[in-house]
C-alpha cells in the first residue's frame with residue numbers, strides 16, 4: 001500500500017531548520033530570507049552579486065539570524081554542486097531549497113532578440129532551477145525519512161502568455177519550470193521530499209534593474225510595459241508568507257494572485273478551440289491523396 005507522505009514542514013516549524021535560497025540578495029528571495037530568519041531558520045543565502053549577498057547577510061545577522069552568504073551563478077552546474085557541498089559542510093544538513101534566482105526579458109519582439117539573450121534566459125531561469133534541484137536533492141535525501149522540501153520560482157507568466165506583450169521568451173522559460181517541478185515532485189516523493197512551484201503575479205523587486213545589470217549584452221531588458229504595471233503590487237514579505245504557507249501545506253502549486261485564474265482559462269481556451277477546429281477539419285482531409293503511391 002502506498003505510504004502517505006508526512007511533509008517535514010507539516011508542523012509549520014522552521015526553527016533550527018536549514019534553508020538554502022538562491023537570488024536572496026534582493027526581491028522575493030530576500031523577502032523569504034527575512035521571513036525565515038524571523039521564524040528561526042538557519043540560512044544559506046546565495047546570489048551571483050557578491051557585494052549584494054554579503055550585505056544581505058550582514059543585515060540578516062543584525063536580526064540575530066544565523067546566516068552564511070554564498071556567491072554562485074545558478075546557471076553553472078559544477079559551481080552549484082560545489083556550493084551544495086559547502087552548504088553541507090557549513091550547516092551539516094539542508095531541509096528547504098528555494099530555487100528563486102531569475103532574470104526577465106520583456107518588450108522586445110522575439111525576432112529581434114539576440115542569440116546570447118535566448119541562451120542566457122534559459123541558462124539562468126531553466127537550467128538554474130534544474131541545477132539547484134539536482135545539486136541539492138542528494139542532501140535532502142540524506143535526511144533519511146525526514147526528507148525536506150524544494151521550492152522553484154516560476155511566474156504567472158508560466159501559466160499563460162500575456163496577450164499583446166512581447167513576453168514569449170520569459171514565458172517559455174517560466175513554463176518550463178512547471179513540468180520540471182511536477183516531474184521532480186513525482187521522482188522525490190518516495191524520499192519524502194516535496195516540490196512546489198510558485199507562480200507569482202507582480203511582486204515588488206529589483207528584477208528590471210538587476211536583469212539589465214546582469215545581462216551579457218548590457219542594457220535594459222524590460223521595456224514597453226503597460227502604464228499600470230506598478231499598481232497593486234504585492235510586497236516581497238507578503239509573497240514570502242504565501243510561499244511558506246504553500247511549503248507547510250505541501251502544495252504542488254503556490255499561487256499568489258488568484259485573480260489571474262480567468263487569464264489562464266482564456267489561454268487554455270486557445271488550445272481547446274483549436275482542437276474543435278481540427279476535429280472538424282480532419283474529417284475533410286483524406287488520409288491519402290487520390291492516386292498517391294503508398
Ligand SMILES: NC(=O)c1ccc[n+]([C@@H]2O[C@H](COP(=O)([O-])OP(=O)(O)OC[C@H]3O[C@@H](n4cnc5c(N)ncnc54)[C@H](O)[C@@H]3O)[C@@H](O)[C@H]2O)c1
Nearest residue numbers: 023026027028048073074101102155202203205206207210
Ligand atoms: N517580481 C515579480 O513581479 C515576479 C513575478 C513573477 C516571477 N518572478 C520571479 O521571481 C524570482 C525572483 O525575482 P525578483 O522579482 O525577486 O527579482 P530580483 O532581481 O529582485 O531578485 C533576483 C535575484 O536573483 C539574482 N540572480 C540573477 N541571476 C542570477 C544567477 N545567474 N545566479 C545567481 N543569482 C542570480 C539577482 O542578483 C537578484 O538578487 C525570479 O525567478 C523572477 O523571474 C518575479
